[in-house]
Amino acid sequence: MVLMHTNDKRQENGGISLMKRLFAILLVLVLAFTSSALVMAKAKEGPPSVCVVVGNASDKSFSESVARGAELVSRKYGAKTKVIEYGSDETKVLPTLEDLSDGSWDIIVVAGYNHLENVEDVAERYTKQNYVLLDTQIGPGYPNVYAADYKGNEGAFLSGALAAMVTTASTDEMPYANPEKVVGFVGGMDITLINDFVLGYIQGVQYIDSEIKVITSYTNSFTDAGKGKELAAIMYRSGCDLVYNGAGGAGLGALEAGKEAKKYSIGTDSDQALLFSNDPEKANLILASQLKSLDEHVVQLVERIMAGEEIFGLNESLGVAAGVIQLSDNEYYNTNVPQWMRDKITELEELITNGEIEVITAYGMKDTDVKRIIDGARP
Amino acid sequence: MRVADLIFSSTFLATIIRMTTPIMFASLAGVVVARAGMMNLAIESTMLTGALAGVLFSAWTQSAWLGLLGAVIVGILLSAIIGYTALVLKADMFMNGVAFNLMMGGGTIFILYLVSGSKGMSTGLLSKVLPTIHIPFIENIPFLGEVLSGHYVLTYLAAIIAVLIHIFLIKTKLGLRLRLVGENDQAAESVGVNSLRIKMLAMCISGALAALGGCFMSMHYVSWFQTDMTAGRGFIGMASAALGGARPSGAFVAAILFGTADAVAITLSMLSIPSELVSIIPYVVTIIGLVISTSFMKKQKGLLNRAKQNIFTVKEQKQ
Numbered sequence: 001m002v003l004m005h006t007n008d009k010r011q012e013n014g015g016i017s018l019m020k021r022l023f024a025i026l027l028v029l030v031l032a033f034t035s036s037a038l039v040m041a042k043a044k045e046g047p048p049s050v051c052v053v054v055g056n057a058s059d060k061s062f063s064e065s066v067a068r069g070a071e072l073v074s075r076k077y078g079a080k081t082k083v084i085e086y087g088s089d090e091t092k093v094l095p096t097l098e099d100l101s102d103g104s105w106d107i108i109v110v111a112g113y114n115h116l117e118n119v120e121d122v123a124e125r126y127t128k129q130n131y132v133l134l135d136t137q138i139g140p141g142y143p144n145v146y147a148a149d150y151k152g153n154e155g156a157f158l159s160g161a162l163a164a165m166v167t168t169a170s171t172d173e174m175p176y177a178n179p180e181k182v183v184g185f186v187g188g189m190d191i192t193l194i195n196d197f198v199l200g201y202i203q204g205v206q207y208i209d210s211e212i213k214v215i216t217s218y219t220n221s222f223t224d225a226g227k228g229k230e231l232a233a234i235m236y237r238s239g240c241d242l243v244y245n246g247a248g249g250a251g252l253g254a255l256e257a258g259k260e261a262k263k264y265s266i267g268t269d270s271d272q273a274l275l276f277s278n279d280p281e282k283a284n285l286i287l288a289s290q291l292k293s294l295d296e297h298v299v300q301l302v303e304r305i306m307a308g309e310e311i312f313g314l315n316e317s318l319g320v321a322a323g324v325i326q327l328s329d330n331e332y333y334n335t336n337v338p339q340w341m342r343d344k345i346t347e348l349e350e351l352i353t354n355g356e357i358e359v360i361t362a363y364g365m366k367d368t369d370v371k372r373i374i375d376g377a378r379p
Numbered sequence: 380m381r382v383a384d385l386i387f388s389s390t391f392l393a394t395i396i397r398m399t400t401p402i403m404f405a406s407l408a409g410v411v412v413a414r415a416g417m418m419n420l421a422i423e424s425t426m427l428t429g430a431l432a433g434v435l436f437s438a439w440t441q442s443a444w445l446g447l448l449g450a451v452i453v454g455i456l457l458s459a460i461i462g463y464t465a466l467v468l469k470a471d472m473f474m475n476g477v478a479f480n481l482m483m484g485g486g487t488i489f490i491l492y493l494v495s496g497s498k499g500m501s502t503g504l505l506s507k508v509l510p511t512i513h514i515p516f517i518e519n520i521p522f523l524g525e526v527l528s529g530h531y532v533l534t535y536l537a538a539i540i541a542v543l544i545h546i547f548l549i550k551t552k553l554g555l556r557l558r559l560v561g562e563n564d565q566a567a568e569s570v571g572v573n574s575l576r577i578k579m580l581a582m583c584i585s586g587a588l589a590a591l592g593g594c595f596m597s598m599h600y601v602s603w604f605q606t607d608m609t610a611g612r613g614f615i616g617m618a619s620a621a622l623g624g625a626r627p628s629g630a631f632v633a634a635i636l637f638g639t640a641d642a643v644a645i646t647l648s649m650l651s652i653p654s655e656l657v658s659i660i661p662y663v664v665t666i667i668g669l670v671i672s673t674s675f676m677k678k679q680k681g682l683l684n685r686a687k688q689n690i691f692t693v694k695e696q697k698q
Contacts, residue, residue, distance in 0.1 A: 056499070057498075058492075058496070058499060059498065059499045060497065060499045190654040190655070217648045217654075218648060223606060223607040223610055224608070225600065225601045225605055226398075226600040226610070227610070227645065229600060229601060230394060230642075230645050231648070234645065234646060237390055238385070238649065249499065249500065249605050249606065252500070252603075253600070256602065275502045276502060278503075278505055371653075374651075378649075378651055
């Protein structure tokens with residue numbers, strides 16, 4: 001189905017490129033007679049056309065957020081946009097990018113750190129085409145690529161601070177909080193991407209109260225919800241009153257454990273409370289979700305281009321300061337988390353923004369040091 | 380946090396029981412087809428499809444039990460299709476199983492997308508979950524109650540079905556014929572047993588069991604369907620059927636062994652032991668278990684091996 005889908009799109013593209021070629025010949029003829037055409041091309045106004053290449057545009061997470069960004073751009077500014085899904089076969093990405101680069105898109109957005117090489121490849125060959133690469137940075141020498149990665153550790157810091165305030169709260173404020181100063185983290189895999197979250201989380205927890213302990217564990221799978229649930233269930237039984245998950249689909253199992261244990265959860269990537277809005281008992285226990293608002297980022301990029309800013313050739317690292325990393329601000333957060341905690345989170349956001357708090361990162365840190373911090377936080 | 384506190388507790392035993400249940404269903408599904416002289420590689424995808432069918436039917440009928448029934452029917456249909464293509468149309472059974480695993484891996488996402496508009500999970504659907512059972516009297520016994528009571532209804536069903544399959548295979552006339560077909564289907568044909576019908580029956584039973592295992596994942600463990608949520612449990616079940624020497628009792632013990640290995644692995648992962656070491660525990664247990672069981676079964680001439688040999692000799696004769 002996905003294959004057919006993309007083929008369809010490609011054929012369409014082929015059609016476009018043929019049309020485009022005919023159009024180009026016409027344009028050259030016009031150019032030969034008038035010099036004003038050059039001025040016309042430079043003074044091109046209006047929003048840029050945006051084509052987004054993602055794996056699965058309804059994954060309730062990363063890719064969906066990027067695809068929604070394209071939708072927002074088209075709704076807000078009437079820009080021509082298109083979302084192309086390559087499914088799970090990453091070998092399709094390069095030919096898709098080649099086809100698109102032959103086309104007439106102003107910007108091609110590629111989401112996912114795993115496509116760095118593909119983008120490097122096409123960017124060298126199609127120097128006139130502009131690319132946006134999200135979730136990783138690119139080396140120097142690519143003047144037609146804008147790349148950005150996200151400081152997930154800063155969001156994890158905020159989650160950790162919230163977790164710490166909840167676990168130390170009295171039962172009057174947080175009815176399911178227990179006296180033990182322990183919180184948990186269910187991660188997807190023991191890799192730097194996830195450990196970057198763990199370190200931020202531990203730092204956030206111990207920023208509020210250095211005595212609070214953090215149990216960290218990994219599902220070794222991003223789809224096994226059953227395993228995520230069992231891991232979280234053990235944490236809740238070991239004295240945790242809040243478990244924060246960063247394990248994709250496996251992490252959702254942790255929310256189920258939270259509901260059964262009647263204890264709190266914090267989610268990642270998508271607004272997990274809204275995912276379960278038809279199950280209020282569970283949704284009310286999901287105090288917040290750490291969001292990576294890629295949709296917001298895509299809109300910001302288009303706005304910057306429209307304002308005439310030259311963004312291509314830049315590498316950026318975006319976090320709380322840019323408003324891309326944040327905690328979900330929904331009805332569950334506003335009703336279930338007391339005002340003073342929410343104020344504290346806002347205050348911490350400001351401290352991170354103006355650089356007074358520097359959140360540690362697992363990137364570039366030695367593996368043994370990462371382990372030392374994680375093990376040091378265990379009860 | 381001490382290891383002893385985590386391992387020597389009633390909740391740890393309860394964790395083992397929960398983690399064993401889906402493996403148990405897959406394992407029994409593997410036993411029935413192995414006894415009929417076949418191998419159903421598609422148990423994993425049948426579980427996954429059953430998990431989706433349970434969610435869809437329960438959301439549609441607003442009844443968990445009708446959802447379960449729908450899933451079982453889908454499981455039977457799926458296995459019947461594999462049985463028909465393999466046994467009647469003479470397509471290769473292994474290729475069939477592989478094809479079904481690949482097809483339903485993407486097919487479940489496709490169906491989910493058609494129904495709910497999402498390719499990741501089914502939370503938009505108001506699906507139902509099956510109840511948990513608290514056994515009176517036993518529930519109040521201090522340690523035993525926490526271990527044995529308060530489990531999901533499918534967990535108790537798995538134990539009951541294990542016993543029923545044992546009785547079916549060993550004590551009933553149909554079970555005897557099924558084993559006869561598995562041992563040597565030409566000999567069975569010569570005494571008037573319709574081996575095709577028996578083999579189709581075995582496939583259907585295995586499909587129903589696998590679908591129950593899938594429903595455990597989507598209607599008990601969590602309350603939604605999610606892409607690839609069975610995460611290889613069907614294959615582990617097949618390994619456990621082989622480990623148990625294709626006997627219900629052996630498969631029962633083997634499934635518990637795998638469940639225990641999983642439970643130990645997740646419990647130890649709470650401690651500061653390298654996660655790489657912890658994650659290999661289930662696989663190490665598999666290898667050790669296979670070594671022990673094969674050396675044990677040498678004396679008794681492994682049934683499964685003989686069944687496999689039979690398949691090959693029959694194929695050679697046909698050629």
